[in-house]
Each structure stands twice: as C-alpha cells, then as structure tokens.
Amino acid sequence: MISPRRRRTAFGALSIAAIVSLTACASADPITTGSRPNAPTASSSPSHSAETDPAKLAVALDTLPGFAAATNDGGGIFSRSEVDSNGRVTWKVLDGANKVIPDYRGTGPVAFGDPSTYTKIPGVLTFRGNNFRDAPTYGTADITDKKLQVVWARAVGDVYAEKSYWAGAGWTGQPLLVNWPKATKEAMSLSPDQINDPKFVEVVYPVVDGKVYRLDLATGTDTKPPIDVGFAFKGTGSIDPRGYPLLYSGMGLNENGAKTGEWRYRIFDLIQNKEVSGWSGADSAAPREWKPPEETGVWGAFDSSALVNAATDTLIEPGENGLVYKVKLNAKFDPVAKTVSVKPEFTKLSYDTPDSSRHGIESSAAAWRNLMVAGDNDGNIVCWDATTMQVVWTRPTGDDTDATIVLEESDGVPYLYTGNEMDKRGEGTDGKGKDGAKSGPITIQKLDARTGKQVWSYSIDAIYNKAANGGLMATPVLGTGEVADLVFFNIAKTGSDARGTLVALDKKTGAVAWKRDMAHFGWSSPVLVTGDDGHSYGIVGDSSGLLHLFNPNTGADYSTLQLSKNIEATPAVYGNMLVVGTYAKLLYGIRIS
Numbered sequence: 001m002i003s004p005r006r007r008r009t010a011f012g013a014l015s016i017a018a019i020v021s022l023t024a025c026a027s028a029d030p031i032t033t034g035s036r037p038n039a040p041t042a043s044s045s046p047s048h049s050a051e052t053d054p055a056k057l058a059v060a061l062d063t064l065p066g067f068a069a070a071t072n073d074g075g076g077i078f079s080r081s082e083v084d085s086n087g088r089v090t091w092k093v094l095d096g097a098n099k100v101i102p103d104y105r106g107t108g109p110v111a112f113g114d115p116s117t118y119t120k121i122p123g124v125l126t127f128r129g130n131n132f133r134d135a136p137t138y139g140t141a142d143i144t145d146k147k148l149q150v151v152w153a154r155a156v157g158d159v160y161a162e163k164s165y166w167a168g169a170g171w172t173g174q175p176l177l178v179n180w181p182k183a184t185k186e187a188m189s190l191s192p193d194q195i196n197d198p199k200f201v202e203v204v205y206p207v208v209d210g211k212v213y214r215l216d217l218a219t220g221t222d223t224k225p226p227i228d229v230g231f232a233f234k235g236t237g238s239i240d241p242r243g244y245p246l247l248y249s250g251m252g253l254n255e256n257g258a259k260t261g262e263w264r265y266r267i268f269d270l271i272q273n274k275e276v277s278g279w280s281g282a283d284s285a286a287p288r289e290w291k292p293p294e295e296t297g298v299w300g301a302f303d304s305s306a307l308v309n310a311a312t313d314t315l316i317e318p319g320e321n322g323l324v325y326k327v328k329l330n331a332k333f334d335p336v337a338k339t340v341s342v343k344p345e346f347t348k349l350s351y352d353t354p355d356s357s358r359h360g361i362e363s364s365a366a367a368w369r370n371l372m373v374a375g376d377n378d379g380n381i382v383c384w385d386a387t388t389m390q391v392v393w394t395r396p397t398g399d400d401t402d403a404t405i406v407l408e409e410s411d412g413v414p415y416l417y418t419g420n421e422m423d424k425r426g427e428g429t430d431g432k433g434k435d436g437a438k439s440g441p442i443t444i445q446k447l448d449a450r451t452g453k454q455v456w457s458y459s460i461d462a463i464y465n466k467a468a469n470g471g472l473m474a475t476p477v478l479g480t481g482e483v484a485d486l487v488f489f490n491i492a493k494t495g496s497d498a499r500g501t502l503v504a505l506d507k508k509t510g511a512v513a514w515k516r517d518m519a520h521f522g523w524s525s526p527v528l529v530t531g532d533d534g535h536s537y538g539i540v541g542d543s544s545g546l547l548h549l550f551n552p553n554t555g556a557d558y559s560t561l562q563l564s565k566n567i568e569a570t571p572a573v574y575g576n577m578l579v580v581g582t583y584a585k586l587l588y589g590i591r592i593s
Contacts (some may be wrong), residue, residue: 032512121181127235145593148592150590170569208252212268248306282300301321378424379401476489478507
C-alpha cells in the first residue's frame with residue numbers, strides 16, 4: 001500500500017443519536033465449514049517465562065538453523081542470500097549523522113522476553129499489545145447477552161491531504177488503553193477521582209485530524225485537552241511500557257489543506273501534554289523517494305507502532321522512508337518532581353533487495369528475543385537482529401505486505417503468520433496502473449521466524465483497487481483457549497470489489513476450519529475476547545460500518561452493531577469495553593455484554 005494513493009469518499013457530519021443500530025441475528029453471509037483435527041480437548045494456559053534480561057534472552061545468530069555468515073562487500077555494506085530465492089539482500093548500518101558504521105555490534109544485547117513481560121502496566125500499550133502483536137485485548141469480559149452497545153461517542157475531525165479526504169480514525173488507527181500507576185496519574189495531574197480509582201483507564205488516541213485525544217474509558221470525557229500537532233496520524237501510537245508518561249507516534253501525512261509541514265516522528269510528554277522530542281522522516285539517508293509529477297523528495301511517513309525494550313531503554317521504529325530506527329531513549333521519569341525527559345541517540349538500518357523499488361515499512365515490527373520481523377512495501381518479509389541491526393534473512397512474497405506480522409512460540413520455536421496484497425501486480429510495469437492484473441492470488445503464510453522457511457501457505461484471489469487495496473490489510477489474530485488451534489484472517493476484496501472473506505485456518509496445517517463470505521470487505525483487524533465463562537468471542541468491523549460479534553468456532557454472528565461509515569481502524573478492548581474510531585469522524589466506546 002502506498003499511502004498517498006489511497007482515496008476516500010467524503011462523509012457528512014452525523015448526530016450521535018443517528019449513528020448506531022443493534023441487530024441480533026444469525027449470519028446471513030455464506031459460511032463454508034472444514035474440519036478441525038487439532039481442536040483442543042481442554043482449555044489450557046500457555047506457560048510464560050518471566051525472564052527479561054537481554055543477555056540471557058539473546059540468541060546467538062550462528063546457532064540459528066542453516067545460518068551462514070554475511071558477506072562483507074566492503075565500505076560497510078554486507079549481504080547474504082534471500083530465502084528460497086536466487087536474490088541477495090544488502091544492507092548497511094548508519095549512525096545518527098548518517099555515517100556508515102563499518103562493523104556495528106551494538107553497545108549490548110537488545111532482546112525482548114515473552115510477550116507477557118512486554119509491560120507490567122495493565123492495558124493495550126502498542127499496536128496489538130506487545131512484541132508478539134498478539135494481545136489486542138486486556139483482561140476478560142462478563143458476556144451473557146452476546147451483544148454490543150454504544151456507551152459513548154466522541155466527535156473528532158478530518159483533513160484534506162494528497163488530493164484526498166481523511167476522517168476520524170483510519171488504518172491502522174488502534175487506540176491505546178492504559179491503566180496508569182497511581183504515581184504516574186499524580187504526576188500527570190489527573191483529577192482526584194481518577195488518581196484514586198484503581199480501575200480508571202485512559203484512552204490515548206492519535207487520529208487523522210492531527211490530534212491526540214485523551215479520554216476516560218468509562219465515559220468518553222476528556223481527561224486532558226487534545227494535543228494538536230496539525231498533521232494526521234494514520235498508524236497506531238505506543239505508550240512507554242515502563243509506565244512512563246511518554247507517547248510515541250509518527251505522522252501519516254504532511255499536508256492539511258493548504259498547509260504543509262515537516263515529516264516528524266513525535267515523542268510526547270503526557271505531563272506537559274505536548275511534543276518534546278522526535279526526529280524528521282525526511283532523512284537524507286532514506287532509500288525511498290516519493291516523486292509523482294507534481295512533487296519531489298523523501299516520503300517520510302511513519303505508520304508503524306513502535307516497540308520499546310524496557311530493559312535497554314531502546315525504541316525500534318521502522319519508517320516508510322525505508323529506514324529502521326533503533327533509538328536509545330535515555331528516558332528519565334521523576335514522579336515526585338513530575339518530570340519526564342528523553343534524549344534520543346540513533347542507529348539506522350538501510351537494506352535493499354532485488355524487489356526493492358518502493359522501499360518503506362508500514363507494518364509494525366514484531367520481536368522474538370533479538371530477532372525482529374516486518375513486511376515491507378516491496379513484498380519482502382525482513383528479519384533483523386535488534387542488537388547488531390544486521391539483516392538475518394529476507395523472503396520475497398510477490399507483493400506489498402502491510403499487515404503486521406503475528407508471532408507465536410511453540411515448543412521453543414518461533415513462528416510467524418503473514419500475508420500480502422494485490423497491489424504492485426495491479427499497477428503494471430509502468431507503475432501507472434496500465435497493463436496490470438485486475439485480480440490475482442494473495443498468499444497467507446506461516447514461516448519459521450528463525451529461518452524464513454515456509455511451514456504452510458494458503459492462497460485466495462483478491463481484486464486490485466488503486467484506491468483501497470485488496471488482500472490482507474488486517475493483522476491476523478491467534479486463537480486461544482477453545483480456539484487455540486486456529487488463526488483468523490480478515491481478507492479484503494475477495495470475489496468482488498465490495499466483498500471480503502473471514503477465514504479460520506488450522507495453525508499446524510493451514511487447512512480451512514471455516515470460511516465466511518462477508519458482504520462488505522474490511523481492513524480492520526479482528527480481535528478475540530475471552531469471556532469470564534471461558535469461551536472465546538470474535539469481533540471484527542467492516543467497510544459498511546458494521547461491527548460483528550461472532551462465534552470463532554463457527555464464524556456465525558451472535559449479533560451486530562451498525563456504526564456510521566467505514567470501520568477501517570483496529571479496535572482495542574479492556575475488560576468489557578471496546579474502543580474504535582470510524583470514518584464518520586467519531587470515536588466510540590462500546591460495551592460487550
């Protein structure tokens with residue numbers, strides 16, 4: 001997906017009284033049922049390691065299966081063969097002044113622990129919650145009626161940029177839900193009731209109108225005035241997992257009407273409620289340039305949601321400019337003095353493959369120990385070492401890969417789930433949409449995250465659409481408990497330009513457990529909620545504004561909730577409360593009952 005080329009239809013302002021309807025129903029969409037040979041016989045909780053010491057977590061690269069040392073091509077450039085391809089990937093590592101570091105080894109190991117240790121702060125603090133990107137929900141929900149109900153709605157704004165209209169919350173646009181420590185709430189000078197309420201949860205939501213909204217999850221009322229930077233956020237922000245009052249979030253567009261600004265990745269002090277640091281996306285070292293006829297220069301957007309390695313005070317953020325930023329934050333938080341600060345120091349990875357013509361990463365990186373993975377605009381799955389920033393492996397997929405990869409560890413082996421789009425192939429050889437394919441197969445894959453080797457694949461045809469891509473734009477969700485054998489994918493524009501497919505695949509084999517033909521496609525990532533009754537409940541939004549509460553065992557709806565206009569953003573859930581924004585310039589707080 002090349003962000004500036006995405007077009008949207010303008011929606012008029014709507015009154016909150018006219019924005020929802022509730023329908024309890026069985027699914028009208030056709031569902032095809034397969035078999036489930038690996039269905040769990042009893043729910044069990046996976047064991048978790050509490051280890052967070054990077055020195056103990058880091059995996060020596062030469063112990064990875066089939067690992068071969070990189071070739072030193074000279075001048076600080078290294079290379080190695082791609083996975084299952086005749087091509088080679090090359091890379092270099094740069095310092096903050098964009099000087100090549102001939103043999104960068106890092107100042108010490110950077111490695112992430114079990115995803116349960118990503119943060120000790122309750123909530124959903126980054127896109128899909130942690131370094132495995134497998135936790136879009138926090139806690140369990142008391143579900144008896146199997147219904148969704150709007151509790152509150154907050155009106156937000158829109159922007160006009162890149163000759164298009166952008167409103168509300170778009171892709172990926174997930175809210176952050178934070179149950180702050182009491183000392184942090186005091187430092188931020190929240191209200192006495194909020195400070196003293198251990199159940200208080202704050203919604204922190206950077207959205208398309210260029211503002212960061214801070215709301216009470218229970219009521220939707222403002223906890224602080226919105227932070228206005230003037231330029232759109234399209235991706236998902238990240239809260240510092242140490243409970244520091246720091247928000248990290250990058251720009252998605254550098255235009256707002258007639259106004260143009262510097263591309264920025266922004267760091268916000270939530271005590272002062274303002275931006276205090278960051279860096280420019282218009283980086284002179286960036287391999288990507290954006291050159292339509294009317295403009296030149298670097299395309300410097302940031303749609304990725306950063307991961308912060310708390311143990312080493314390190315932030316990792318891939319950019320759409322083609323660089324991966326490793327940032328030593330030097331963060332300090334003094335709750336007594338009510339101050340927080342950062343002093344970033346940069347290391348950058350720049351890589352190139354035979355398929356690299358666009359460059360840039362819009363997906364959010366996932367991490368298993370010191371191995372980090374992401375998909376890029378050229379269709380590469382890229383794995384790099386967080387310590388040395390060397391590329392460990394790359395695997396071409398054949399087309400743009402924007403949906404964030406999800407990781408899973410099984411018997412000590414990390415696996416990843418990913419899928420691509422119908423995008424580059426539709427543009428054609430001239431890059432202008434001429435002579436390109438109108439439709440074609442997109443590929444869902446499970447890979448060994450250590451090697452990039454394929455475990456299984458699943459293919460389905462999707463439609464090419466220049467304005468809104470077909471294929472996998474939504475991040476998959478892993479089943480747990482009674483659906484621990486399944487992984488769920490929401491695939492856009494299958495069968496027609498309007499429709500989509502929701503499919504549950506067997507984690508071990510990739511076989512179809514069930515497949516549902518959706519009347520309206522979706523880019524919004526599905527979530528699974530665990531009920532207090534031990535059962536699993538699925539929720540997914542679509543382009544008609546319909547929010548589905550469905551049975552993940554069968555794909556059938558329990559009920560639906562009609563919101564106003566396209567649900568392109570991804571929801572997050574805390575207990576019984578779900579939050580999501582739509583293209584109707586509204587943010588919703590929704591109770592799952």
